Amino acid sequence: MLDLSSGSSDLLSYMILVFAIGTCGSLTALALTGDMLKLRDLLVDRRTVIYLSTAGLLNYGIASLLMTYGTLMLSPDVSILVNRSWVLLMVPFIPIILRERVKGAQVLSLVVGFFALYLALTGGTVVHVDYGELPYMLVVVCSALSTAVSSLMIKTASIKLSVQLFLFNFVSLLFFVIALIPLKLLLRLGLSLRPSFALILSSAFVGIVTYFLGA
Numbered sequence: 669m670l671d672l673s674s675g676s677s678d679l680l681s682y683m684i685l686v687f688a689i690g691t692c693g694s695l696t697a698l699a700l701t702g703d704m705l706k707l708r709d710l711l712v713d714r715r716t717v718i719y720l721s722t723a724g725l726l727n728y729g730i731a732s733l734l735m736t737y738g739t740l741m742l743s744p745d746v747s748i749l750v751n752r753s754w755v756l757l758m759v760p761f762i763p764i765i766l767r768e769r770v771k772g773a774q775v776l777s778l779v780v781g782f783f784a785l786y787l788a789l790t791g792g793t794v795v796h797v798d799y800g801e802l803p804y805m806l807v808v809v810c811s812a813l814s815t816a817v818s819s820l821m822i823k824t825a826s827i828k829l830s831v832q833l834f835l836f837n838f839v840s841l842l843f844f845v846i847a848l849i850p851l852k853l854l855l856r857l858g859l860s861l862r863p864s865f866a867l868i869l870s871s872a873f874v875g876i877v878t879y880f881l882g883a
Contacts, residue, residue: 684844690837693875707834720835728837731812
């Protein structure tokens with residue numbers, strides 16, 4: 669899906685389209701489940717809204733932007749493998765965010781997991797590392813880190829799922845629309861979004877399947 673859309677738009681415009689679709693899908697679900705009042709109740713609590721909006725932006729918008737950029741520059745298998753390290757990256761942040769003690773088994777799993785990741789990426793030797801890909805691997809690692817931290821943040825605040833999905837999609841959409849203003853207008857950069865079947869298919873898949881149904 670990322671390959672289908674890579675030649676159809678610039679990355680920022682693509683993000684806007686993805687989260688516009690995700691926002692529409694989650695808003696429809698919010699209306700159908702009758703949870704609009706729960707969204708109104710949440711908006712009254714400003715502190716919780718800011719906290720969850722930050723978590724949602726890290727989990728959706730920022731992670732998606734970094735992951736998409738990294739995947740366009742790397743082979744998909746490498747990108748996906750590195751991105752899945754977010755599960756491992758959660759462990760060091762458990763004491764900080766959840767205030768829970770990290771168990772010995774979790775530390776062991778962390779060591780085994782990263783060793784397995786090292787073997788998969790290098791074949792067990794630094795000779796096989798493609799150093800030209802390293803900067804993009806780091807971008808995907810940052811995406812995984814964003815997902816790891818935000819996932820733990822989400823665990824500390826319990827809200828209705830339909831409300832959470834809408835808030836995360838909407839905040840991400842708002843972030844990219846605001847970012848569009850200085851990047852596109854002040855720098856005199858025009859929108860390069862060119863509608864195509866491939867772009868619509870990819871955006872709909874990522875917006876609906878990844879950031880609505882999958883989430």
